[in-house]
Amino acid sequence: MKYRSHLWLAALLLTGSVTLAEDVAKPQPLTVKQAIAIALRSNPAVREAGARVEIANATTDRVRAEERLQMNLDSRYVYLSEVPTVAAAVPGFPPVVLGSNATWIGALAAQQLLYSGGRVPALVQQASDSARAAAALGERTRQQVAYGAERACYLVLAAERERQVAQDSLTAAEEHYRVAQARYEERAAAQYDVLRAQVQVEESRQELIVSESDIAVAQAALAQALGAQEGTYAVADGEMISAASPPALEPALAQAKIQRPELTAANLQIAAAGEGEAAARAERRPALSLLADYQVASPESPFQFTRWSAAAAIHLPILDGGRIGARIREAIGTCHQATAARDELCDTVTQEVRTAHARLVSAITQVEVVRKRVELAEQALQISNVRYAAGVATTTEVMDSEAALTRARQELTRALTGQAIADAGLRLAMGAIVTTPEAYEEVAR
Numbered sequence: 001m002k003y004r005s006h007l008w009l010a011a012l013l014l015t016g017s018v019t020l021a022e023d024v025a026k027p028q029p030l031t032v033k034q035a036i037a038i039a040l041r042s043n044p045a046v047r048e049a050g051a052r053v054e055i056a057n058a059t060t061d062r063v064r065a066e067e068r069l070q071m072n073l074d075s076r077y078v079y080l081s082e083v084p085t086v087a088a089a090v091p092g093f094p095p096v097v098l099g100s101n102a103t104w105i106g107a108l109a110a111q112q113l114l115y116s117g118g119r120v121p122a123l124v125q126q127a128s129d130s131a132r133a134a135a136a137l138g139e140r141t142r143q144q145v146a147y148g149a150e151r152a153c154y155l156v157l158a159a160e161r162e163r164q165v166a167q168d169s170l171t172a173a174e175e176h177y178r179v180a181q182a183r184y185e186e187r188a189a190a191q192y193d194v195l196r197a198q199v200q201v202e203e204s205r206q207e208l209i210v211s212e213s214d215i216a217v218a219q220a221a222l223a224q225a226l227g228a229q230e231g232t233y234a235v236a237d238g239e240m241i242s243a244a245s246p247p248a249l250e251p252a253l254a255q256a257k258i259q260r261p262e263l264t265a266a267n268l269q270i271a272a273a274g275e276g277e278a279a280a281r282a283e284r285r286p287a288l289s290l291l292a293d294y295q296v297a298s299p300e301s302p303f304q305f306t307r308w309s310a311a312a313a314i315h316l317p318i319l320d321g322g323r324i325g326a327r328i329r330e331a332i333g334t335c336h337q338a339t340a341a342r343d344e345l346c347d348t349v350t351q352e353v354r355t356a357h358a359r360l361v362s363a364i365t366q367v368e369v370v371r372k373r374v375e376l377a378e379q380a381l382q383i384s385n386v387r388y389a390a391g392v393a394t395t396t397e398v399m400d401s402e403a404a405l406t407r408a409r410q411e412l413t414r415a416l417t418g419q420a421i422a423d424a425g426l427r428l429a430m431g432a433i434v435t436t437p438e439a440y441e442e443v444a445r
Helices: 002-025 032-042 044-067 119-185 191-226 249-259 261-282 323-389 395-430 437-444
Strands: 028-030 070-079 102-115 233-235 287-298 307-315
Touching: 032 044, 032 119, 032 191, 032 233, 044 119, 119 191, 119 233, 119 261, 119 395, 191 233, 191 395, 249 323, 249 395, 261 323, 323 395
Parallel strands: 028 233
Antiparallel strands: 070 102, 102 287, 287 307
């Protein structure tokens, strides 16, 4: 009795551990919107882009600080091993000590820039334009991350569908093999039919193995797109949705020129380069500052005593060895470089939109063709089954029809995937991908 109870307990523990392992390995349900929301929060590329924006904003604040009041507090304790003395004017009197061995000195200095010739305002504007350009490039990074998450979801869903098609094909092939074997044993079918059915089973099994590998690859790509170290996901069926017809090319090009963040960033970089040139030219103008300081000495002496001072200082470069002229030429070259880069980017954006538009048009056409192919393959299989039931067709003919239908369904899955990815690619090329995680927060929870 005791032995049986031990066996029962071990069985319960084993069942519980297996159930726990299955729960751990169970794929997490995921929609495309949830995937985008997770990627926008967790993908390292988004965090890196955010850090670049923070750095650019900090640079703006650092440059702007030159316009504000600057104050410094210095404090020091001085000990002299020997204090200067002066002999007494009257003989017999001790010498006069000029100071003390130990002295504490505190000084407060203030400086306010009144006029910089336009250099500091130009530098502030340059830094501000650069920060806005960094923010625009960060937005483009977010668009690319959102596209990557959407594309990875489509690939996972496509791999799952292809595995299902392969599994159905294998089930049908095994049934045909069983029937062919039984008919062969009854001497109602030739051995060739059995061998052909067996070959079909192995081919279907190979396709199933390949589909399993494709799922693993797609799951790894999805985890990377989400910024996750590990985990498997079950993308909800029906998520692969794309536009029934592409937008017209010319409006798409016009929208891309308005919405693409890189073009906004390129224009801001040109403006920043122009401000850099203005700052370089302003160095030749005078700069005016107001200075003030207050010093406390304890104990006071003829050399160290409590005092204050105020001054107005003007700075005007007379001879700089050509430094300012070189900086002006450097700024002009930077401006020309930024302009050329913007023009090149415009050509690149145009080419990307044209390419993405052509791919979407081709993908939609392919879907229409493959759908017709699936319909024809289904009709051919129906006819083959009727012919087989009437004793006119062989098992080989039915298997060939089923194989053709399987290939057509796989091609349809790939065509639908290509259409969905092409649609997302066109939205990416147009700069029309939504990248606000708050828009997905409700469904991502």
